[in-house]
Amino acid sequence: MATPVWSQVVTPPPAQVAPVDEHIEKMPVPPARPEAQPVEAQPVQAQPKQAQIVLPDLPFESLAQKDEAGNFKPLSEPIQLAALRVNPTIEDKAKFFEDIKPILAERSLNVQNVLVSNIDLLERVDDGVFERVDFKDAASIKQLLEVTKPFLPPAAPKSLLEELRDTGKLTPVQFAFTANKIIRDYTLTINPAPTEGLDSTQQARVSMQRAAALLKNGSIEEYIFIYNQAKAAAAENFDTVVGMMEGLDEGKKSELAKVSESVKAASTKADKIAALRPLRDVLTIDQRKEWVRHCLIMIPQ
Template identity: 30%
Template sequence: MKVTSKLLWLAGALMVTSEASAQVVTPPTEGRAPTPAYVPPPPPPTPKPFEGAQPSEAQPTTPPPAAPVTLPSLPYKSLAEKGADGKLVALTEPIYVAALRVNPTVTDDERSKIEPYLKTRRESYEQIAIDNIDFLQEIDNGLVDKLNMADPNDAKKVQKIRALAGKGTLSAALRDAKLLSETQIRFGDKIVKERNEAEIAELKAAAGSKEGDKKAAADVVTPHLMRQAVSESLMARRGLFLELANNLTKVEGSLGLDAAAFGSLKTAVAAAKDDASKVAAVQGVFKGLNADQARAALKAVVAARGK
């Protein structure tokens, strides 16, 4: 993604045009009575306040920044750990959920109370994933790496990415629901930040971008942030793919796939050795389905729960 293109797009979005106006004054015609001096009309009467209004109270303003919180020094399992290959270990659930699992300030009892909320949230993102299965496939195919912000069509896709992000982070939602204290939330944010910084550093290293190279950094970081914005939708789809692989026999008759497509799916899943390869197997077969087929299959997975 070109930095120049980003700047053009931002400039176009923020640009305000104005027209200069000129006033032509003609000299007075001889013999014409002089125009009386302009007297402004009296100001309109002060409108009566609405019933129930309290003028003495100040109107809402931007809330002040949150008070600083001193986080306790506690050990925890970092999400920035690397595997034997020297790369970050892939997450198997949304980053804020993963952080909640290892947050040392949250007790097991508190996690149990939050679990129903997480289930409801996950189900809402599953629906988002099903409704937008074709667009998520575009993201898999590298959409965010190819976006040109100067292109109006691409700008619309960015808006769609924002829509897929849902209603904000889990951290913000837990704060609003008063399910965790501010210290617990901030500690979780610290764990998330550590992982994000490690991901960006890994991406920059892979791209060969040098420290201080703003263009290279933007080309790496911007796509990462866009993927991160839809990470809960992508993770919800991953969960559905894994659920499909683990319940293939149970949902076989309701997937709506023809014999050839189901045969390919069954063969691919049978060859998978772990959860990651199962997900990859299902994803590979889904690439050959149209959006309606993919949606119908995933809806069948959801409908089969509890049967």
């Protein structure tokens, strides 16, 4: 018997093969992006410059007044407040000072709090940090900045003039006239320019002291003035202030009694204030803060 021959049957391919993703919906082909057109450069608009304040040429009473002996009289209030009183651009001064009474009252409390918190820095002012500054020496400038920074914004309130300007009580002209004319005149008058008889080193020293005085009167003079008032009140009421102190041991009371004797023995106001210097060695920093806080309420109003 013949062996059968098995043949493989192959199904012919379809005329067109369907793609495997035929069932998936296709995203439409985006239209061709138009060719980018060059962008024409726009001219930069220059910012308008702030108009420069032109101060009126008005006469004013100088704060630098001398006594019969030819010495400059000390101011009876902080320089910025004193300068406002003689500012001729403030026409109705009675109304002006009545309007700013609430600001001055609130400011007094804020300034006193900053003063008490930084009594150690004001002691460095007493030691002459402004008078000794050398603006050519980085270390000297750093010391001055360390002293002044805690009395400036944001750590402390703005200056009185800045506060009055920013609250709308002073116009820009009134602000600038007070600072750039009246206060500058006073500062440079009581700190005269170098004379011809000085050598170059001495002239440079005087010039730096004038610059330091301008800086002091434009920044922390208010704190210095009130601190000096507190010391004057302490000199006149020493034993009363000691009686207000709490937690003093017998040793400190004994040392304070010696200081009291020195204050009472001094003949002038300046000497009495100078006699308070040993308090730094007797009282701790916290006790000196308490001391000054008591002295502040003794200042005559």
